[in-house]
Amino acid sequence: MAIMLELGSTAYDWVRALHVISVIAWMAGLLYLPRLYVYHTGATPGSEHDAALKVMERRLLRAIMNPAMIASFIFGGLMVSAFGEPAAWPLWLWAKLVLVVAMGTAHGLQARWRKDFEAGTNTRSHTFYRAANEVPTLLMIAVVILAVAEPF
Numbered sequence: 001m002a003i004m005l006e007l008g009s010t011a012y013d014w015v016r017a018l019h020v021i022s023v024i025a026w027m028a029g030l031l032y033l034p035r036l037y038v039y040h041t042g043a044t045p046g047s048e049h050d051a052a053l054k055v056m057e058r059r060l061l062r063a064i065m066n067p068a069m070i071a072s073f074i075f076g077g078l079m080v081s082a083f084g085e086p087a088a089w090p091l092w093l094w095a096k097l098v099l100v101v102a103m104g105t106a107h108g109l110q111a112r113w114r115k116d117f118e119a120g121t122n123t124r125s126h127t128f129y130r131a132a133n134e135v136p137t138l139l140m141i142a143v144v145i146l147a148v149a150e151p152f
Contacts, residue, residue, distance in 0.1 A: 011098065018043060019075035022068045027140055029065035030103070033110050034133035040117050041126040057114045069107055076100070096146040103139045106132075 014028075036057050043050040080097075083089050116122040145151070 003148065012079070015075050015078045019072060022071035025064055025068035026072050026107075027136065029060055030106060030110065030136035031067065031133065033060055033065065033114070034129045034136075036060070037110075037113060037122075037124075038126045041122065041124070041129065045120050047149060049113065054118055057117060061111055065107065067111075073077060089126070090150065091152045092146045092150045095152075096143055098105040099139050099143050099146070103143070105135065106135050106139065108115055 036053055038049070040053045040057070043053055080089075080093065083093060113122070113124070113129075113132075116124075
């Protein structure tokens with residue numbers, strides 16, 4: 001049984017604005033953290049640069065990305081509840097939700113990679129992280145197209 005919240009137009013607009021703000025913050029982190037990993041692969045383990053990157057990566061993930069992802073899910077979930085029962089949801093919304101799950105998976109992988117750097121066990125190259133940096137970009141493009149154009 002789906003929970004449907006009745007939001008007035010003003011409340012819905014505020015929820016939508018908060019959703020957009022939280023998604024922007026989350027995307028900023030998803031796009032920047034792999035870039036830090038590119039730089040981190042060139043740092044000498046145990047060096048000041050290595051230590052500084054570990055702090056930056058941890059703070060980005062814990063202070064910005066994790067809260068922004070949670071807020072994105074909460075505000076997005078409130079907006080999805082306006083569509084009623086899942087059986088009534090349009091196909092574009094289902095596609096968007098699949099891509100959001102993929103984005104959450106990318107977030108989880110980035111968090112796991114941070115732990116590898118923290119432990120000094122990273123084995124991936126800067127080329128890997130450059131490629132991984134493109135995944136959130138492609139997902140974001142597809143999500144925005146689905147949310148704005150509602151193509152199907």
